[in-house]
Amino acid sequence: LDYHNKRDEITAPYFSTFILSQLLEEYGANVVYKGGLKIYTTLDLEMQYFAEKALQESGHEGAIIAIEPQNGYIKAMVGGKDFGESKFNRATQAYRQPGSAFKPFIYLTALDNGFTPSNIIEDSPVTFENGWSPENYEKEFSGLVTLREAFEHSINVVGVKLLEQVGIKKVINYSHKAGIKSELRPDLSLALGTSEISPLEIVSAYATIANLGVRVDPLSIIRIEDYSGKIIKDNIPQKKKAFKEETCYVLINMMEEVIKRGTGWNAKIDRPAAGKTGTTDNFVDAWFIGFTPELATAVYIGNDDRKP
Numbered sequence: 001l002d003y004h005n006k007r008d009e010i011t012a013p014y015f016s017t018f019i020l021s022q023l024l025e026e027y028g029a030n031v032v033y034k035g036g037l038k039i040y041t042t043l044d045l046e047m048q049y050f051a052e053k054a055l056q057e058s059g060h061e062g063a064i065i066a067i068e069p070q071n072g073y074i075k076a077m078v079g080g081k082d083f084g085e086s087k088f089n090r091a092t093q094a095y096r097q098p099g100s101a102f103k104p105f106i107y108l109t110a111l112d113n114g115f116t117p118s119n120i121i122e123d124s125p126v127t128f129e130n131g132w133s134p135e136n137y138e139k140e141f142s143g144l145v146t147l148r149e150a151f152e153h154s155i156n157v158v159g160v161k162l163l164e165q166v167g168i169k170k171v172i173n174y175s176h177k178a179g180i181k182s183e184l185r186p187d188l189s190l191a192l193g194t195s196e197i198s199p200l201e202i203v204s205a206y207a208t209i210a211n212l213g214v215r216v217d218p219l220s221i222i223r224i225e226d227y228s229g230k231i232i233k234d235n236i237p238q239k240k241k242a243f244k245e246e247t248c249y250v251l252i253n254m255m256e257e258v259i260k261r262g263t264g265w266n267a268k269i270d271r272p273a274a275g276k277t278g279t280t281d282n283f284v285d286a287w288f289i290g291f292t293p294e295l296a297t298a299v300y301i302g303n304d305d306r307k308p
Contacts, residue, residue, distance in 0.1 A: 012048045014079030014089045015041075019220055036227030042073035042220055051076040054299075062301040063090035063199045069207035069296050071237040072216035076297075088304070095182065095196040096302055100154045101278025101287040102175075102193035102202075104209065104251060107151055109174040110166045112247045117148035117254055121158045121165075128188060134160045152257045154277065156192055163191040177242045178205035179215055193278055202289055203298035209251060210274070210291040213243035259290065 010016045019041060023032045031037065051064040055078050066076040079089030088094070111117075123142040127133045136156045142149075150158035163171055172184045180202065184195040200218060208215040216237050224233040255274035275290030285302040 013083040015077040038225040040222045044075040047076040051078045060301045065091040066297040069211035072219045074220045097280045099193040099278035099280045105175040109171045159191040178208045199298040199300045207296040212245045213248045215242040
């Protein structure tokens, strides 16, 4: 990576400045700019090109970030549609509500604590002690549904009822174990994805599911060599078992159904893939996070002024 070019001419500018901020914090400006460092990164230039192209062609502001679940390598990072217009990296710095894209962590917790996809919960009107009555997107109710059906069609009321049954604190704990680092609201609206998180956080947490319960924190630098070729930093992926493999298998199967015939059918590809959509009130924010065993990707679309 060459940091002597003008910033808006750097290849993969959002990723490059993300790397630069890490280097400056660890080594200081003198070493970074004059020390002759060689930085070997995780970026895949072809993947980066297509990610940048996709966001630019959408015409909307947002972010795309892709990582390899097995090692945490960040393969593509786009923090906005035009780096020249805005240096704000929405992939790492934009904290927004994920909406229904948060639901996998509720279902993960439930499946790991005795629930099965065939368990039935009634999708019907409910008012909680604080007077809150959650609604479904279609403003309709489906009656008795299985957890698999509720997840596939992203039924809000069932998600809230499941959160209440499983326990808010437990779901928050599982979410953090998966890789979400932001503070999460300890109330039932958590089921609707009202706590703000970054695209990097949520794709990392989905990658833990894709990796069958093994969490690997995201990495952007593989190694750093000094001017003489001596390795001064060698980043080995740090792996930690977070969840049972069999629990993740079941959840992945449910998430595959979302793409096959649920809310994420537009993301269908010619191989098995899993994922979840998310939208917030009035379409202020829109998300899709999907994965195969080899790659997890988060796509976020939303305006900085939070207007639809």
